[in-house]
Amino acid sequence: MRTRALALRIIRQFLRDKRTLALIFLAPLxxxxxxxxxxxxxxxxxxxxxxxxxxxxxERLNSTDANVTTYTNQAEAKQALExxxxxxxxxxxxxxxxLILEGSDPSMNQAxxxxxxxxxxxxxPTIQPNITYLHGKEGMSSFDYFGPVLIGFFSFFFVFMIxxxxxxxxRTTGTLERLLATPIRRSExxxxxxxxxxxxxxLQATLITWFAIEVLGMYMVGNFGLVLLINLLLxxxxxxxxxxxxxxxxxxxxxxxxxPLVIVPQVxxxxxxxxxxxxxxxxxxxxxxxxxxxxxxxxxxxxRGESIGDIQLDIYILLGFSIVFALLNIAALKKQRAI
Amino acid sequence: xxxxxxxxxxSRSFHGRTVLQSIHLQVERGELFGLLGPSxxxxxxxxxxxxxxxxxxxxxxxxxxxxVPKLSLLKRIxxxxxxxxxxxxxxxxxxxxFFASLYGLSGVRRNERIDAVLRVVDLLDHKDKTVAAYSGGxxxxxSLAISLxxxxxxxxxxxxxxxxxxVLRQSIWQELLALRDQGTTIxxxxxxxxxxxxxxxxxxxxxxxxxxxDSPAALxxxxxxxxxxxxxxxxxxxxxx
Ligand SMILES: Nc1ncnc2c1ncn2[C@@H]1O[C@H](COP(=O)(O)OP(=O)(O)O)[C@@H](O)[C@H]1O
Ligand SMILES: [Mg+2]
Numbered sequence: 001m002r003t004r005a006l007a008l009r010i011i012r013q014f015l016r017d018k019r020t021l022a023l024i025f026l027a028p029l030x031x032x033x034x035x036x037x038x039x040x041x042x043x044x045x046x047x048x049x050x051x052x053x054x055x056x057x058x059e060r061l062n063s064t065d066a067n068v069t070t071y072t073n074q075a076e077a078k079q080a081l082e083x084x085x086x087x088x089x090x091x092x093x094x095x096x097x098x099l100i101l102e103g104s105d106p107s108m109n110q111a112x113x114x115x116x117x118x119x120x121x122x123x124x125p126t127i128q129p130n131i132t133y134l135h136g137k138e139g140m141s142s143f144d145y146f147g148p149v150l151i152g153f154f155s156f157f158f159v160f161m162i163x164x165x166x167x168x169x170x171r172t173t174g175t176l177e178r179l180l181a182t183p184i185r186r187s188e189x190x191x192x193x194x195x196x197x198x199x200x201x202x203l204q205a206t207l208i209t210w211f212a213i214e215v216l217g218m219y220m221v222g223n224f225g226l227v228l229l230i231n232l233l234l235x236x237x238x239x240x241x242x243x244x245x246x247x248x249x250x251x252x253x254x255x256x257x258x259x260p261l262v263i264v265p266q267v268x269x270x271x272x273x274x275x276x277x278x279x280x281x282x283x284x285x286x287x288x289x290x291x292x293x294x295x296x297x298x299x300x301x302x303x304r305g306e307s308i309g310d311i312q313l314d315i316y317i318l319l320g321f322s323i324v325f326a327l328l329n330i331a332a333l334k335k336q337r338a339i
Numbered sequence: 340x341x342x343x344x345x346x347x348x349x350s351r352s353f354h355g356r357t358v359l360q361s362i363h364l365q366v367e368r369g370e371l372f373g374l375l376g377p378s379x380x381x382x383x384x385x386x387x388x389x390x391x392x393x394x395x396x397x398x399x400x401x402x403x404x405x406x407v408p409k410l411s412l413l414k415r416i417x418x419x420x421x422x423x424x425x426x427x428x429x430x431x432x433x434x435x436x437f438f439a440s441l442y443g444l445s446g447v448r449r450n451e452r453i454d455a456v457l458r459v460v461d462l463l464d465h466k467d468k469t470v471a472a473y474s475g476g477x478x479x480x481x482s483l484a485i486s487l488x489x490x491x492x493x494x495x496x497x498x499x500x501x502x503x504x505x506v507l508r509q510s511i512w513q514e515l516l517a518l519r520d521q522g523t524t525i526x527x528x529x530x531x532x533x534x535x536x537x538x539x540x541x542x543x544x545x546x547x548x549x550x551x552x553d554s555p556a557a558l559x560x561x562x563x564x565x566x567x568x569x570x571x572x573x574x575x576x577x578x579x580x
Contacts, residue, residue, distance in 0.1 A: 001440060001443070001445070002440065002441050004440075005436075005437055005440030005441055006437075006441075008437070008440075009426065009429065009433070009437040012428075012429055012433055013426060013428045013429060016428040016429070016469070017428060173424060174420060174422050174423075174424035175424040175425070175426060177392055177420065177424060178418075178420055178424030179424075179441070180392065181390050181392060181413060181416075181418040181420070182413060182438065182441040182442060183410055183411065183413040183414040183441070183442065183443075184441050185410070336392070337391060337392060337408065338391065338394055338408050339391065339408045339409065339410055
């Protein structure tokens with residue numbers, strides 16, 4: 001009953017704090033929408049320079065939605081490439097296509113290679129490569145690939161911050177001490193926080209996931225309930241970690257200082273970036289990052305349509321993180337009251 | 340035994356600075372006991388040791404026959420901290436509902452108690468205002484109301500009347516005296532002499548030493564003075580001007 005009373009109080013406080021509510025629910029949607037525009041935005045129209053190509057090839061290149069400029073010699077084209085007027089130069093050497101890419105923008109490179117492929121396919125139908133997709137689909141955007149990680153990240157980030165600040169305030173305003181002068185158990189305090197925040201985080205996770213899939217049209221072939229489950233587990237981890245770390249902060253500003261320490265490293269290791277170039281022992285750091293498991297499961301569900309059996313390890317580990325952090329929380333409260 | 344509180348040889352220091360020095364004290368059931376001392380003398384520290392919020396370096400405290408800290412004891416103690424610990428976003432009633440639930444009150448009984456304590460502190464008309472809109476004195480009264488919710492046997496109040504205007508202070512004191520007459524033991528701290536005069540017994544605390552414990556009249560007599568203020572100075576080892 002005390003746990004429920006505490007949860008109810010947290011919910012009531014939340015409902016009065018409109019700005020925090022907006023932060024939890026609307027900020028992730030806004031950022032996701034922006035990222036959607038960035039990653040999905042304009043179709044890329046590369047500027048391709050050609051040097052002494054046969055007319056039919058130029059024609060086909062033109063039809064692939066590219067700005068094609070013809071040059072009479074390679075040196076002239078090179079100059080344009082260096083001046084960034086061109087993204088690539090296509091020429092023929094001994095009948096073989098010779099492509100020079102500008103190379104700064106990976107997504108541009110990909111777009112050009114794709115066009116070249118189309119042109120060459122039509123040219124020599126006999127060696128036409130057969131392209132199939134194990135997962136995803138042709139034209140799947142970076143947003144579809146990053147999206148599942150981003151959904152998990154936003155849930156994690158905002159809940160971490162808000163739970164941390166709330167618990168900190170409870171301590172600095174003296175209400176925690178007052179709370180602990182009642183017969184409430186330390187475990188009931190932590191449980192009340194989990195329940196009160198849990199309800200909001202479940203709502204938040206539902207809204208973010210629904211918005212990403214239905215409104216932004218993020219690629220999703222898996223089970224919606226599973227996505228919610230993973231999101232909820234991830235936010236519980238954020239909640240317990242946020243409240244735990246807030247015992248080591250003495251002001252809101254110090255909570256913000258946890259962002260570079262706790263949040264940013266998780267982003268690096270969550271699968272948003274390819275870690276192959278990193279030293280193997282450093283790569284192993286991802287095993288201690290909750291977001292790594294959340295992101296892995298989210299991607300599995302949304303892109304590869306994985307079932308609960310495929311992601312059970314992620315589920316266990318996230319649950320484990322939450323339980324460990326919650327127990328540490330209960331222990332940390334001993335600092336405030338010995339029993 | 341009729342001692343509701345028994346403090347044995349309590350000492351507490353912070354960062355090597357002694358704040359309480361071997362305190363001994365007994366408070367009997369049904370007493371209104373006042374701890375009188377200037378600010379910084381260690382009153383709040385002693386109160387926090389009683390509720391189990393803080394741990395002493397040495398010594399023991401027993402309340403209602405149980406050794407502090409103990410969870411089940413907290414159900415029988417009403418506590419009001421020196422600084423108001425209220426949820427500003429919530430209304431007075433929501434604050435009371437929250438704490439009432441923590442003390443195990445529910446349903447009709449809970450609502451009855453909430454109305455009763457709001458009447459005592461004269462906040463019935465403001466119960467649905469958010470606490471953020473309360474004045475300092477109103478917050479103080481709400482804190483007092485919370486400590487009365489579960490009708491505790493022992494009330495521990497840390498400077499309950501600070502910031503409350505004289506008229507209301509009178510009515511709160513009337514209520515405290517009425518509670519005592521009904522059998523509630525009250526331990527409070529104050530640095531106001533005329534409040535201390537109303538207590539059954541007072542303990543004079545100064546620089547972490549409990550210099551004297553007795554009834555106001557006996558303290559005046561013992562020091563050969565007519566006011567508690569002068570008694571405080573003389574018994575604390577000072578010289579009257
Ligand atoms: N947590 C603490 N850390 C360090 N010093 C403290 C702490 N709590 C109290 N003190 C010191 O102990 C002394 C007594 O404080 P306190 O008990 O609050 O006095 P009072 O309530 O009589 O005004 C003060 O000098 C205060 O600075
Ligand atoms: Mg004090």
